Amino acid sequence: MTTINDNYLKLKAGYLFPEIARRVKTFADSNSDAQIIKLGIGDVTEPLPEACRTAMIKAVEDMGDRATFKGYGPEQGYGWLREKIAKHDFQARNCDIDASEIFVSDGAKCDTGNILDIFGKNNKIAVTDPVYPVYVDTNVMAGHTGNANGNGEYDGLVYLPISAENNFVADIPRQNVDLIYLCFPNNPTGATATKDYLKAWVDYAKENGSIIFFDAAYEAFITDESLPHSIYEIEGAKDCAIEFRSFSKNAGFTGTRCALTVVPKTLTAKASDGSDVELWKLWNRRQSTKFNGVSYIVQRGAEAVYSEEGKAQVKELVSFYLENAQIICDQLKGAGFEVYGGVNAPYIWLKTPNNLSSWDFFDKLLQTAHVVGTPGSGFGAAGEGYFRISAFNSRENVEEAMKRITGS
Numbered sequence: 001m002t003t004i005n006d007n008y009l010k011l012k013a014g015y016l017f018p019e020i021a022r023r024v025k026t027f028a029d030s031n032s033d034a035q036i037i038k039l040g041i042g043d044v045t046e047p048l049p050e051a052c053r054t055a056m057i058k059a060v061e062d063m064g065d066r067a068t069f070k071g072y073g074p075e076q077g078y079g080w081l082r083e084k085i086a087k088h089d090f091q092a093r094n095c096d097i098d099a100s101e102i103f104v105s106d107g108a109k110c111d112t113g114n115i116l117d118i119f120g121k122n123n124k125i126a127v128t129d130p131v132y133p134v135y136v137d138t139n140v141m142a143g144h145t146g147n148a149n150g151n152g153e154y155d156g157l158v159y160l161p162i163s164a165e166n167n168f169v170a171d172i173p174r175q176n177v178d179l180i181y182l183c184f185p186n187n188p189t190g191a192t193a194t195k196d197y198l199k200a201w202v203d204y205a206k207e208n209g210s211i212i213f214f215d216a217a218y219e220a221f222i223t224d225e226s227l228p229h230s231i232y233e234i235e236g237a238k239d240c241a242i243e244f245r246s247f248s249k250n251a252g253f254t255g256t257r258c259a260l261t262v263v264p265k266t267l268t269a270k271a272s273d274g275s276d277v278e279l280w281k282l283w284n285r286r287q288s289t290k291f292n293g294v295s296y297i298v299q300r301g302a303e304a305v306y307s308e309e310g311k312a313q314v315k316e317l318v319s320f321y322l323e324n325a326q327i328i329c330d331q332l333k334g335a336g337f338e339v340y341g342g343v344n345a346p347y348i349w350l351k352t353p354n355n356l357s358s359w360d361f362f363d364k365l366l367q368t369a370h371v372v373g374t375p376g377s378g379f380g381a382a383g384e385g386y387f388r389i390s391a392f393n394s395r396e397n398v399e400e401a402m403k404r405i406t407g408s
Contacts, residue, residue, distance in 0.1 A: 005141070005143075007140055007141050007142065007143045007145075008140075008141060010140050010145065010146075010147055010148065010154070011137060011140055011141070012148050012152050016133050016374070016375075016378035016379070017040070017041050017374075019378070020040050020041065020362075020372065020374065020375075020378075023362070023363070023366070024036065024038070024366065024372055027366055027367065031370075034370045035370060036366075036370045036371070036372060037370065037371050037372065037393070037397045037400060037401045037404075038372040038393070039328075039371060039372060039373055039389045039390045039391075039392075039393055039397075039398070039401055040372040040373050040374045040388075040390060041374070041390070042187070042249065042346070042347070042390050042392055043254050043390075043392055044248070044249060044252045044254050044321075044392050045392060045393050045394055045397075046252060046317055046320060046321075046394075047252065048251070048252045048253070048256065048301070049251055049252065049304070049305070049309075049310055049313035049314055049317065050309070050313060051304040051305070051307050051309040051310035051313055052251060052252075052301040052302070052304045052305060052310065052313075053301070054304070055300045055301050055303060055304035055307075056297050056298070056300060056301040056304075058300065059296055059297040059300035059301070060297055062296070062300075063296070063297065070296040072292060072293065073293045073294075073295075073296055073299070074293060075287045075288045075291050075292060075293045076102075076103050076104065076284065076287060076288075076293075077102065077103060077104025077105075077260070077293065077294065077299065078104070078296070078299050079099065080303060081104060081299045081302055081303045082099040082100070082102045082104065083099045084303055084306040085099070085102050085104075085260060085306075086098060086099040086101075086102055087306075088306045089229075089230070089245070090230060090232060090262075093228075093229060093230060093233055094233065095230050095232035095233055096232070096238065097232055097238075097262055097264070098265075100265070101262055101263060101264050101265055101280065102260055102261075102262055103260060103261045103262075103263065103283065103284075103287055104258065104259075104260050104293070104294050104299060104302075105258075105259050105260060105261060105287075105291070105294065106257040106258065106259065106294055107246065107248070107257055107258075107259045108215065108217045108244040108245060108246040108248070108259040108260075108261075109134055110259075111244050111259060111261045112132075112134055112135060112138070112181075112213060112215060112244055113134055113138035113141075114286070114290075115213065115242065115261070115283070116138060116139065116142045116144070117286050117290075118279060118282040118283055118286055119179065119211075119269070120272075121142070121143055121144055123144070123178035123179050124156075124158060124175075124176065124177045124178045124179070125139055125144060125156070125157055125158065125177065125178065125179045125180075125181075126157070126158040126159075126160055126173060126177040126179070126180045126181065127157055127158070127159060127160065127181045127380075128159075128160045128161075128162050128170045128181070128182075128183075128186075128380075129153075129159040129160060129161050129162065129379075129380040129381060129382040129383070130162065130188055130189065130376060130379030130380040130382050130383030130386070131181065131183075131379055131380050132181075132183055132187050132188070132215070132379070133378065133379060135181045135213075136154065136157065136380075139154075139157065140154060144156060144157075145157055151381040152377075152380070152381055153380075153381055158173060158175065158177050159380070159381075159382075160173060161382045162186075162189065162191070162382065163382060164338075164340065164351075167191065168186060168189040168190075168191035168340065168341075168349070169191055169193060169197060172200055172201065172204050173204075176208045176210075177208070177210060178208075178209075178210055178211065179210065179211055179213065180201070180205065180210055180211070180212045180213065181213045181215070182198075182201065182212055182213070182214050182215065182231075183214075183215040183216075183217075184198075184214075184215075184216065184218075184219075185218040185219070185221055185222060185344055185345035185346075185347075186341075186345065186347075187215075187217070187218065187347060188347055188349060188374065188376070188379045188383070188388040189340060189341055189347070189349040189386075189388075190340060190341020190342055190343070190344075190345035190346075190347040190348060190349050191340070191341065191345075192222065192224070192227050192343075192344045192345065193227070193228070194226070194227065194228075195226075195227075195228050195233065195234060198228060198231055198233075198234045198237075199234050199235075202231070202234045202235075202236050202237050202240060202241070203236070205240035205241070206236055206239060206240050209270070210240060211240060211241070211242065211267070211269060211279075212231065212237075212240055212241040212242070213241075213242055213244070214230075214231040214237075214241050214242065214243045214244065215244045216229065216230060216231070216243055216244065216245050217244065217245060217246040217248065217249060217259075218249055218345055218346060219245065220249065220250035220314070220318050221249075221250075221318055221321070221322060221344055221345050221346055222344045223322070223344055224344055227344060230243060231243055232262070232264075238264040238266050238267065239264075239266055239267065240267070241264075241267075242261065242262065242263050242264075242267065242279070243261070243262040244259070244260075244261050244262075245259060245260050245261075245262075246258075246259040246260075247259060247302050247305060249321075249346065249392075250305075250314050250317065250318055251302070251305050251310075251314050251317065252317060253298075253301075253302070256298055256301060257294070257298060258294055258298050258299065258301070258302045261283070263279055263280045263283045263284075264280065265278065265280045267279045267280065320395075321346050321391045321392060322346070322391070323395075324346075324391035324392075324393065324395065324398045325341075325342040325343070325345070325346055325347075325348060325391035326342065326343075327395075327398055327399065327402060328342060328348050328389055328391060328398060328402060329341075329342040329343075329348055331402035331405075331406050332348065332350060332389075332402070332405070332406070334406070335405070335406035335407075336353075337350050337351065337353065338350060338351035339351075342391070346390065346391040346392060347388055347389070347390060347391070348388070348389040348390075348391065349376070349386055349387075349388055350386065350387050350388075350389065351385060351386060351387075352376075352385050352386065352387050355385070356385075357375075357377070357384065357385070358375035358376045358377040358378070358383065358384055358385060358386060358387055359375045359377065361373075361375070361387050362374075362375045362387070365405065369401070369404035369405050370404065371401045371404055371405060373387050373388060373389045373390075374387065374388040374389075374390070375387060375388075376388060
């Protein structure tokens with residue numbers, strides 16, 4: 001008899017964003033005249049930078065000529081892209097990262113889940129609360145947790161609450177944990193991390209033999225020069241951290257799909273016999289076995305991000321979304337909302353008014369203002385009573401949404 005992976009049955013309800021889509025569709029079907037503005041899911045709206053489009057068009061032409069045609073590429077990514085990533089994203093910030101330690105992929109979301117393939121089932125795993133749901137759900141799917149309690153918290157995970165009281169940055173745990181998920185700038189709260197804060201985590205990880213999964217998908221939105229863009233700016237991080245990055249939010253590749261994961265060759269973990277094993281070798285084997293690489297055309301587009309024209313155009317895109325975030329923050333604060341984030345980050349995290357639950361506020365905004373956001377409770381129990389608004393949309397839609405919400 002065929003059986004299933006019972007761990008999927010532990011998952012509570014639907015994944016957050018499909019549930020949002022379901023509610024929006026139900027409302028839209030009954031209110032065909034409503035002009036709905038979506039500031040929920042973190043999907044970009046502005047066109048790909050011209051430098052990327054030009055490079056991709058040229059790459060398509062390459063595919064039409066036998067002399068320049070490309071079939072299967074390296075599973076790790078083409079060397080010319082990995083070299084530019086290493087130079088511009090890491091070495092330029094004094095991070096000792098070699099191109100060979102960079103793995104090009106089709107998404108940071110995919111990689112943060114797939115990375116679990118190379119780790120054992122008995123690791124103690126720490127996540128912040130609230131948290132990007134993929135971190136939790138993929139561990140549930142992999143059988144690393146027990147069942148969820150009434151608050152949606154899974155047995156076997158160590159939850160690190162973040163709130164206004166601790167500036168939305170988790171305290172270092174007193175107990176030992178093996179795998180630690182950190183995301184800065186943070187999704188969903190928009191919080192950022194100082195070098196001193198990350199140094200404390202690196203020190204903890206090295207002392208306890210832990211591995212940090214550092215999600216830096218939004219690093220391009222950091223404008224404060226004192227804040228680190230990479231965990232590898234912290235001394236010792238190469239011995240305890242894997243970093244995930246994406247071209248999605250800085251260069252608009254959400255539909256084009258290109259990202260990267262950095263696995264330093266100095267990084268090790270224990271085998272069941274107590275021996276040290278290089279994680280680079282395991283991830284390289286995993287990718288070589290289960291992944292055929294990102295398309296040549298897309299990688300040429302990503303390479304163009306590092307051209308002079310590409311850098312300028314990406315900077316303009318990021319600035320545009322940050323200006324959206326500033327508008328949202330200013331308008332909501334002016335209307336009396338308690339607002340966090342939106343600085344050095346594209347997400348605004350607000351306290352729901354009048355003690356409304358997160359989903360009740362979602363429904364109210366949808367029904368009265370025809371605006372979609374993301375309920376904080378969808379990111380974890382500690383997110384109840386909060387709400388996330390994304391700055392990823394057109395200026396016209398952002399300004400109109402703020403008028404509707406604030407009544408101005």
